[in-house]
Amino acid sequence: MDPPSLAQLRPDTLFHGRYRVVRSLKAGGMGAVYEVVDEVTDRRRALKVMLPGSIQDPGMRARFAQEAKITGGIESDHIVPVSDAGIDADSGMPFLVMDLLQGEELASLSARRGPLPPAEVVLYLSQVARALDKMHAAAIVHRDLKPANLFLTRRDDGSPCVKVLDFGLAKIAAQSSMADRTAILGTPLYMAPEQIRGDGAVGPKADIHALAHVAFTLLVGSPYWLTEANVLPSIFALLQRMAAGLPEPASARAARRRSARLPPAFDAWFQQATAIDPRDRFDRATTAVTLMAEALGAPPPSSPPPGPVPPTSPPPSSRRGLELDDRRARAAEPESRRSLELDDRRARAVEPDPGPKPQDPAPKLAGDARHRDEDLAEVVHEERLRAFLKKEVQRAREQRPRRLSLLLLGVDGLQEIEEQHGRAAVDRILNDLARVVRIYVPEGGLLGRYRRDLLAIVRPGIGRTRASAFAKVLGEKVRQHRFRRIPSMPFRMTLRIGVAHLEEDDTTAHDLLERATRDLLERGE
Structure with a gap:
């Protein structure tokens, strides 16, 4: 009797x-999926077999076979477990046996219903993000995240x-020589730039890039790159x-398709999540979805999301640190306005002087985004900013009067500068801004990055009046500063400062961030 073929x-x-x-x-690029009955247990399962044309490719067989190993090591409600796997002796077909799911793919749901409500998208993708965080913690990269690989059950x-389905394209970054290969795997409309270029190992940030494009597809009803594909x-x-x-921004593209309206805040989120440089994207999938919401x-x-994913490199640290004791925080409270009025000699010294001599004497390349200026590197990243702000909100709520303020600083026109001159030009401007404002952040305060292109200053111990005065003085000092110019950059940069202070009904750091962001946007109108 002839061995069975796929047909x-x-x-x-x-x-x-x-x-x-x-x-x-269904049948796909790597194989086909069947509903089967396990005659040993009498349970219905899903059987996935590789297509005959792919069986002769050892690399494809190995990638297919590792699907069982990947899912076997992760426990999650949002990952389909594999119950059996191997190569059929009669046909030579690699196969996987998985739970049979009842429901539909998010791709078919989107095609049937069109744009989905934001709350529904956040609900679905928050579950996907929890699965991704567990995968990334195990050094596993999916590499082919798309709506067709996300299955909605009840x-x-x-x-x-x-x-999350189809780990046949996944890569175990911590094991085997296969982890170092840069073969282009993945669905084009959701692929990250580093996958396209094949320039080095593809990491978890490729999945975060794909997750952002999945979000756009579900919110708008069609993929971002559909226009170019057509x-x-x-x-x-x-x-x-x-x-x-x-x-172009995500909101502009959505508006031209006349299917959904995206708020301006989504543009900044989408730009960061899909940044060309993976290091500019969010560190974790759950963080990305929380900020998307x-x-x-x-x-x-x-x-709540799972525990933090171990970072691939140490996060930037603040020179002041986050573990400030109560005495230092209280010492910052009676600070007078005199601390804001620094003398002209100090202000002039900040403007032309690039600061202390760098430890690394090698010159930085202006057009190379891989080089980060010292001043910007000393600004804490967003997760540490949120942690510090959360702690200060809790501390301020226990005091009378409650005094805690937050300032958000944004420079107009950064998106156009990045489009014309690249990310390095934007980082140069933000570095200059950080150099100016960091000397005005007192002990007990914190300077951090927020939503990629904003700087945030946390000021414990001051309320509405002093926060407004601080913002006014700070804005004047920044306006006096001579930014390092790049071609076609305006002679005078426009700085916007959003201010928020702790109010009686505020309970979380999110309340302060949201109000400061709203104030920042209103000042630009």
Whole structure:
């Protein structure tokens, strides 16, 4: 009797001496999926087999086989477990046996319903993000995240549960020589620039990039790059265009399709999540989704995220640190306005002087985004900013009167500068801004980055009046500063400062951040 081929897996075919085929479910680039009955346990399962044309490729077989190893080491409600795997002796087909899911892919849901409400998108992607964080903590990168690989099921109580499918393209970054390869794997419309270029190992940030594009697809009803895919002459032209970064803000593209309206805050979030340089993206998937909810004005994810993913490199640190004791915080409270009025000699010294001699004497390349200026590197990243602000909110709520203020600083026109001159030019401007403002941040305060292109100053111990006065003085000092110029940059940069102070009904750091962001946006109107 001839061994069964993929075409012969018809109803009632017995595969691997155990799985009775019920029907074909789908076929894709790597294989096909069938509904089967396990004759040992009498349970219905999903059987995935590799396509015959791919069986001769050892690399494809190895990638397919590692799917079982990957899912076997991770426990999550949002990852489909594999119950059996191997290579069928009769046909030579690699196969996987998984739980049979009832529901539909997010791709078909989006195609059927069109744009989904922001709260629903946040709910679905927060579950995906928890699965991704667990994968990334185990040094696993999915590499092919897309709506077709996200399956919506229902729990017994009727609540939605999204599961991440198809680990056949995943890579174990911490094991085997395969982890170091840069072969282009993934669905083009959701691929990160580093996957397209093949320039080094692809890491977890590629999944965060894809997650952002999945968010756009679900919110708008079609992928961001669909326009280019429909007009460019070849897949190579499309990939080249995608590797160059976003041609326009997400809200502008959504508006032209007349299917959904995205708020301006989503543009900044989407730009950071899909940044060309992976290091400019969010550190964790759950962080990305939480901030997306903020940008959309949707309720935050209801379930707390898992523990932090170990970073691949040490995060930047503040020279003041986060562990400030109560005595230092109280010492900052009676600070007078005199501390804001620094003398002219100090202000002039800040403007032309690049600061202390760097430890690394090698010159920095102006157009190389891989080099970060010292002043900007000393600004704490967003997760540490939020942690510090949360602690100070709790401390201020225990005091009378409650005094805590937050300032957000933004420079107009950074997006246009990045489009014309690259990310390094924007970082140069932000570095100059950080150099000016950091000397006005007193002991007990903190200078951090927020939403990629904003600087945040946390000021414990001051209320509305002093915060407004501080913002006024700070704005004047920045206006006096001579920024290092780049071609076509305006002679005078426009700085906007949003101010918020702790109010009686504030309970979280999010309240302060949201109000400061709103004040910042209103000042630009």
